Amino acid sequence: MTQLHFNLNMDELKDAVMSSDLNALMKSVLVIILNEYMEKERDDFIEVGKYERSDNRNDYRNGYYERELLVSIGRLKLLVxxxxxxxxSTSLFEKYKRSDQAFVLSMLEMFINGVSTRKVKNVVQELCGETVSKSFVSSLTVKIxxxxxxxxxxxxxxxxYPYIFVDALYTKVRENDRVVSKAIYIASAINKEKKRExxxxxxxxxxxxxxWKKFLQSLLDRxxxxxxxxxxxxxxxxxxAVxxxxxxxxxxxxxVHFLRNLMDKLPKRDSDEAKKELKQIFRMAKRxxxxxxxxxxxxKYKGYTKYQKVIQTLDEGFEDAIQYMNEPEEYHQYIRTTxxxxxINREVRRRESVIQVFPNHQSAYRLTGAILMDYHEQLQTKTKL
Incomplete structure (x- = not known):
């Protein structure tokens, strides 16, 4: 009986499959191909084929764990x-974003350091199997x-960068066996080509x-x-510091923040007209x-005692709140608020909130950086303002 032999470039095959637009009927075929690809990767890592014996092997096989992979035709359940x-570690999932990798790594560190919750343990077991070594975690940090x-x-x-936005949000980090609050400082900008970075x-x-001075100075140093x-x-x-x-x-x-502050200073009753007038001030295009x-x-309101707080607040912050009006009108809607x-902060918070408490400072830095890096790359693919 004639036997057919296929010489496949596994890397090209993997890339073609991962970016394919095949329909759902091909799911079972994809599972077979991708599972086989990972099996080959493990054989190459161990340097010993299945059922072969050798004293020069790098490691031993230890079964499989299930993991889902989301591709264009839906979710595939693979045996890793x-x-x-x-x-x-298979390279099949390298198409996952850096932020996803950093997210998993944070949970692995929690697991290794013994500060994991049941939820973290379940995720670690699902993604990486039950056995996770410190050397495995170290190998991932070296990559990311x-x-x-x-x-x-x-x-x-x-x-x-003519226009720069800065803000800070807080997160919790485990430090010297204590949970402490840390600030994450972030700077974004609109560049001279009218694109965000x-x-x-x-x-x-x-x-x-x-x-703040230290953070802003670091931008100048770069x-x-x-x-x-x-x-x-x-x-x-x-x-x-600015x-x-x-x-x-x-x-x-x-x-937006300034108007909220002003609204809080207004009387609780009969101030609808004053609210409209305050909003109208900042709708103007010209200073x-x-x-x-x-x-x-x-x-209009200086003679009313109940309006003295809002008048004082408006007087103190008005000039700082209209500086954007000195810039070309085409930029106003983009530079008047944060x-x-x-x-960007919400995107960081969405991933960070799942971790709740970072196992160490570097883990907080890594995940925040990976999220921001991925977001930055998304911004580069967008058109101008």
């Missing part, structure tokens, strides 16, 4: 080979950490003037030129028109 030491750090420290002198991030102590405008909330330490680090840069107070409405509001960086 594992080895006794737990050091073998340098990539994240290289991106986070890349030079910033190849592009001018993420410039950098840092995981440090709680928000303060010193911490070659950043002072921007025209920095947009942020009204943290006093941040505002002071003025000292970025010489000649104006500071724009987020109008002269905004200042005129501001003066009208101040004169909405852009808050969307």
């Amino acid at each position: 080979p594992r080895t006794r030491s737990g050091e073998f 950490d340098p990539v994240v750090r290289q991106w986070a420290e890349r030079p910033l002198n190849v592009m001018h 993420i410039l950098g991030f840092s995981v440090d102590h709680q928000e303060s003037y010193e911490s 070659g950043l030129n002072s921007p025209r405008l920095v947009i942020s909330d009204a943290h006093s330490g941040l505002k002071k 003025q000292e680090v970025f010489v000649g840069t104006s500071w724009q107070r987020c109008t 002269e028109d905004a200042r005129e409405l501001y003066q009208v509001f101040m004169k 909405n852009h960086i808050e969307r």
Whole structure:
């Protein structure tokens, strides 16, 4: 009987399958092919074929665990080979984003360090099998950490960024057997080509003037030129740091946050008209028109005791909240608020909240960096503002 022999380029086959547009009837075929690919990878890792004996083998087979893979035709349930030491890792899932890899790595570290919950253990067993060694975790960090750090420290002198957004969010990190709060500082920007970028991030102590100054200075050290405008909330330490680090840069107070603050100062009753008037001030395209409405509001309500708090707050923050009006009108809707960086924060929070408490500082840095790096790359594929 004639036998047919196929000489397949497994790498090309894997790439073709992963990007295929096949229909659901091919799922069973894909499962067979992908399982076989991973089996071959394990054989190559051990350097001994199945049922063969050798004193020069690298490891021993240790069965399989199930894992789902989402491809264009749906979810595939695969049998992933594992080895006794737990050091073998298939390359099939490398198409997972770095943020997914960093996410799993954070849970593995929790598992290894004995601070895992039942939920973490279940996820680890599902993704990696029951046996996870410290050397296996180390091998993953070697792959991910340098990539994240290289991106986070890349030079910033190849592009001018006229508008920069900065913000911080808090996370919990295990440190010296205690759970402490850490601040994640993030900077994004609109570059001269009217495209958004993420410039950098840092995981440090709680928000303060010193911490903000250190973070902003790190951007300058990477070659950043002072921007025209920095947009942020009204943290006093941040505002002071911006003025000292970025010489000649104006500071724009987020109008959304400022308006919320003003609304909180208004009387609880009979203030609907005042609310509309305040909102109208910041709908103006020209600063002269905004200042005129501001003066009208101040004169109208200055004689009312119950409006003194809102008048004082408006007076103190008005000029900082209209700095965006000094810029070309085409940018106004993009630079008057911190909405852009808050969307980035939500993406970080979505993944970070599952971890709840990071096992160490580096884990927090790694996952945050991987998420931001993936998000940054998505921004580069989008059109201009």
